[in-house]
């Protein structure tokens with residue numbers, strides 16, 4: 001499929017406003033995320049593999065902050081267990097509307113329920129697999145403990161949470177280095193210095209990264225056991241957290 005190219009910050013003079021997941025972003029989202037998040041396609045592919053391994057018969061698999069349903073489809077195409085339902089949640093009506101078209105165009109038979117809801121209000125139960133791919137970073141830091149705790153409580157024993165996040169590093173020098181390497185990644189993917197600077201400014205106080213240590217400490221405090229970092233490229237990471 002030919003993704004529409006993300007040029008939102010190339011021309012738009014109003015590009016310095018806060019970043020929102022609106023129709024304009026929906027139009028270019030697949031291109032935007034692939035050219036902005038190192039390892040995105042690998043993570044999506046592995047989400048399918050992880051879901052195949054961990055989905056339990058008669059359980060729910062969640063895609064929290066589903067955007068256009070990339071993780072939803074990766075899970076849907078790989079899940080083998082019987083009577084599994086995928087629940088995909090996003091609070092952007094524009095995202096959910098387009099996601100519905102994507103899911104409707106896909107013929108796999110695992111049922112998918114789309115919900116336009118705030119994750120902080122959304123119900124979660126009987127879950128064997130929960131995917132939160134680059135979404136916790138958009139939740140207010142003061143609400144993150146309660147969200148992770150709710151996810152833990154809604155999971156079955158033997159279940160897994162896949163938590164992908166942009167990271168901040170405690171060492172300022174390393175943090176700077178990782179940001180520079182990320183920006184160079186974007187530059188080699190065709191974004192100009194001006195586009196990168198504008199997007200960075202738009203995401204200020206909207207995408208709030210935390211350190212790996214902070215994520216591990218929160219997951220452990222909420223009850224998860226054996227949290228493992230399974231993917232990292234510069235300041236982009238993905239963790240597996242297990243419920244015993």
Ligand code: GEK
Pocket residue numbers: 021033064065066067068069070071089090091092095117118119120132133134135138139
């Ligand atoms: C992917 N997982 O392609 N409640 C529900 N959804 C939210 C909330 C909230 N409180 N806050 C933000 N979102 C996807 C990519 S994008 C990541 C996820 C990115 C939603 C928001 O509307 C957006 O669709 C998604 O979280 C984050 O693997 O763009 O960097």
